[in-house]
Amino acid sequence: MTRANTARDGVRAATRGGLGRIAMLLVVALAFGGAPPATRGAPASDVWTGTVTRVSDGDTLWVRPAEGGRPVKVRIEGIDAPEICQAGGRDARRALERRVLRRTVQLETVARDDWGRRIARVSLDGQDVGERLVSEGHAWSDRYRDRPGPYAQQEQAARVARRGLFAAPEPMLPRDFRRVHGACMQGRP
Secondary structure, X not given: OOHHHHHHHHHHHHHXXXXXXXXHHHHHXXXXXXXXXXXXXXXXXXXXXXXXXXXXXXXXXXXXXXXXXXXXXXXXXXXXXXXXXXXXXXXXXXXXXXXXXXXXXXXXXXXXXXXXXXXXXXXXXXXXXXXXXXXOOOOEEOOEOOEOOOOHHHHHHHHHHOOHHHHOOOOOOHHHHHHHHOOOOOOOO
């Protein structure tokens, strides 16, 4: 049975059963692979290439897929950079810009966050961008509960060498910063 036949059968069943127009639209959207707005225009595969058009902060960038279309917002997997208004935030953004802005990167999408952003491993010329940012002291290895994150060794080396944000005696994790100070607002230092 084709997807079109399945969709027609679903529409007939929905209208006979009195479920109405909303159910009918849902059946058609699901049968034809309708995607939510956050995924429209995105590359079809999990591994893709694109050009970085913008860097929002130390762990978020915009990438125009090589196949064309609008730039896609991507959060770098495995790292947590300081908020832009937090100590080290602007340095982290500048470090990421120097590394990838207007360059072609390879991405492997591993998930989507609650806001629809792709979470991806990003590499440039075969080097893991997240690993480099943590090694240079521009980001933390992203922890979850008791797990130290994928770049724990690089973070430890950056701490010992007092590189970047680890030059401060007790740099504040971004989630702690947000809890104390709230989210960065436009125009805030």
